[in-house]
Amino acid sequence: GEDVEQSLFLSVREGDSSVINCTYTDSSSTYLYWYKQEPGAGLQLLTYIFSNMDMKQDQRLTVLLNKKDKHLSLRIADTQTGDSAIYFCAEILYSSASKIIFGSGTRLSIRP
Amino acid sequence: NAGVTQTPKFRILKIGQSMTLQCTQDMNHNYMYWYRQDPGMGLKLIYYSVGAGITDKGEVPNGYNVSRSTTEDFPLRLELAAPSQTSVYFCASSYSQSASGNIQYFGAGTRLSVL
Numbered sequence: 001g002e003d004v005e006q007s008l009f010l011s012v013r014e015g016d017s018s019v020i021n022c023t024y025t026d027s028s029s030t031y032l033y034w035y036k037q038e039p040g041a042g043l044q045l046l047t048y049i050f051s052n053m054d055m056k057q058d059q060r061l062t063v064l065l066n067k068k069d070k071h072l073s074l075r076i077a078d079t080q081t082g083d084s085a086i087y088f089c090a091e092i093l094y095s096s097a098s099k100i101i102f103g104s105g106t107r108l109s110i111r112p
Numbered sequence: 113n114a115g116v117t118q119t120p121k122f123r124i125l126k127i128g129q130s131m132t133l134q135c136t137q138d139m140n141h142n143y144m145y146w147y148r149q150d151p152g153m154g155l156k157l158i159y160y161s162v163g164a165g166i167t168d169k170g171e172v173p174n175g176y177n178v179s180r181s182t183t184e185d186f187p188l189r190l191e192l193a194a195p196s197q198t199s200v201y202f203c204a205s206s207y208s209q210s211a212s213g214n215i216q217y218f219g220a221g222t223r224l225s226v227l
Contacts, residue, residue: 043202
């Protein structure tokens with residue numbers, strides 16, 4: 001079946017790195033996404049990775065993909081208060097490109 | 113550039129009432145989507161549309177209807193509101209449904225309570 005799982009909460013100290021983890025079940029996933037949702041707002045695409053890649057880096061963001069274990073992670077370096085949000089992992093299936101499966105979201109809170 | 117605009121932002125309905133959630137986009141995207149987000153859950157797809165005049169069911173279509181008479185607008189209709197429809201509703205659009213192009217742009221959401 002299709003399922004994307006994430007832990008619900010993560011708390012980190014300002015300036016530390018945050019690592020948000022995600023597991024997915026469908027091996028036919030072609031693209032995997034990270035979306036960010038700030039309070040009272042819709043989801044905004046942060047970054048994505050194609051399934052034939054292991055890593056993608058974009059400024060403070062690093063995405064790691066372990067296709068064998070179906071594990072995706074998002075690392076945010078030097079976490080700032082503005083990074084407080086809910087982060088959603090999502091996958092798109094080769095068999096149904098219209099269907100994106102979202103995880104339940106990880107709420108990231110920043111301690112001073 | 114407004115992107116995806118949803119109205120209203122908040123609404124309280126009584127059981128059995130009906131309402132339409134409005135969604136419009138100004139990016140000339142063919143593909144539009146309606147999701148609901150329940151607390152602690154991911155987004156569930158209600159309906160989607162691949163272009164004007166064409167709509168299709170998602171994972172959780174029961175209790176909802178949609179129409180797509182123009183490229184810009186994709187309203188979601190609740191005919192007989194039930195407490196189980198209390199949720200936050202998001203509209204999204206994308207320029208493509210190919211795996212490489214299905215980057216969805218979201219509206220700010222409509223928070224609906226049915227009492």
